[in-house]
Amino acid sequence: MYKEDRLPQSPKEGIIFLLIISIISVNTIAPIIIGMELGFSKENYLETLKIIPIMWIIVVLLVKFVAGPLVGQLMPKFVGKTDGFNARVLLTILLNVTVLSLLLTIIGNWVGTKEISLLPFQNFFPSWFRNFGVAFWIELVIAQPIARLAMKKIHASQRRKATLVNQ
Template identity: 85%
Template sequence: MYREDRLPQSPKEGLIFMLIISIISVNTIAPIIMGLQFGFSKGNYLETLKVIPIMWIIVIILVRFVAGPLVGRVMPKFVGQTDGFNARVLLNT
């Protein structure tokens, strides 16, 4: 089976990749949503920082144990042998 070199190749690389992506996502998305809802201010950002560790853990658990298995079951129905990397990443996302 063909392995894509642009994706993590081992569980250690997968964990590091997931940590980096999730930290970037949580630290970007949560403050923007809070800012849009309550206004952009230093106080609101600091309040967001209190919630981020809890939400980060929840996101990791959901991705690992809910989204991952679902994608694993659904992807073979939509992805063909000739589909490229971009198509697979798009469908995975």
């Protein structure tokens, strides 16, 4: 994108941004989806906690090596030079959630059931639409705003430190 206070401006900040979003996403999206699939109960939630570390690693790898590069190639085809920050962020979220939810509808089922089977393909579309909806709203309303706020605070802190050093 372009230099913006609410976005990472260095590789270190990129890692922090990714960690914030992925930790929030995995810890909210997975329990909600599993609750919708199997019912909301303490037992189901505790079972979800067992797979969250594995899912977090899978999500980070998919973001870095699949969704990130793919969305990076697609963005210039859809975004114009005059499009604003919010339009760019919304499109980025939409594309990332689409790619990740397509893959994780299958992979998440395999991790959750601890077996690779054709089961996720049998009910793919109803499951994917539900998963996409949950993930999209979590990203749009919770994970992304928190990560952008963290970036804004980091950059404000850096500016304060630079001002103190230059005085």
